Amino acid sequence: MELFLGVAGLFGGGGGAAATGAATAAGSAVSTASTIGTILEGGATVLGLVSSIAAGSAQQEQMELAAIDAEREQPLEILQNIDRRTSLKAAAADAIGEMDTAYAASGVDLSFGSARQARQDVFRETDLGLTTDAGTTMSRLSRLQERASSYRQMGKRAMRAGVLGGLAGAASGFSRMAGRYPMRRRPA
Numbered sequence: 001m002e003l004f005l006g007v008a009g010l011f012g013g014g015g016g017a018a019a020t021g022a023a024t025a026a027g028s029a030v031s032t033a034s035t036i037g038t039i040l041e042g043g044a045t046v047l048g049l050v051s052s053i054a055a056g057s058a059q060q061e062q063m064e065l066a067a068i069d070a071e072r073e074q075p076l077e078i079l080q081n082i083d084r085r086t087s088l089k090a091a092a093a094d095a096i097g098e099m100d101t102a103y104a105a106s107g108v109d110l111s112f113g114s115a116r117q118a119r120q121d122v123f124r125e126t127d128l129g130l131t132t133d134a135g136t137t138m139s140r141l142s143r144l145q146e147r148a149s150s151y152r153q154m155g156k157r158a159m160r161a162g163v164l165g166g167l168a169g170a171a172s173g174f175s176r177m178a179g180r181y182p183m184r185r186r187p188a
Contacts, residue, residue, distance in 0.1 A: 045173030049166040056162015063155030070148040074141055081137040085130055092126035 096119055103115040110116065 041173060041177055045170050045177075048173065049170040052162050052166030052169060054162075056159040056165075059158035059162070060155035063151045063158065067148040067151035067155070070144045070151065074144050077137060077140050077144065081133060084133050088126055088129045088133070092122050095122050 099115065099118050099122070100110055103110055103118075108115050110119075
């Protein structure tokens with residue numbers, strides 16, 4: 001603006017007034033453009049903040065849904081365990097029935113000897129199968145619980161990252177805008 005006033009002073013009276021008017025109009029236009037630019041940058045900064053928080057929230061929601069899915073698999077695992085246990089017990093009963101029938105048909109007493117030993121072997125194998133399956137089921141249930149917990153923690157971290165990223169972006173944007181308008185000291 002001072003440049004325009006200096007140039008206007010070179011031309012003298014009437015030209016100077018016209019140049020001063022032109023300089024004032026140019027300065028006003030520059031000031032208006034700067035203000036609009038600042039408003040647009042402020043809007044973009046706020047939009048960036050909101051967008052970052054929304055992205056973090058969406059990731060958190062996605063992780064929560066994955067955690068719920070892992071929790072819903074637990075009852076299914078328990079039902080599968082019951083089905084496997086029932087199948088093992090039925091297979092053991094069938095095996096004992098077939099052995100008893102075979103031994104009885106050959107005239108062997110079922111209460112001692114190889115017939116009794118064969119029964120004990122079937123019971124032992126069935127107990128081992130049931131114990132192994134129970135351990136496997138507990139391990140799977142524990143893994144599903146850990147997975148659900150892990151998903152929830154990842155969701156919380158995603159939300160925190162979204163909020164912090166948005167705040168950092170907003171702080172950067174607002175500091176750029178504040179840098180355009182340096183603080184003026186008032187005379188004492």
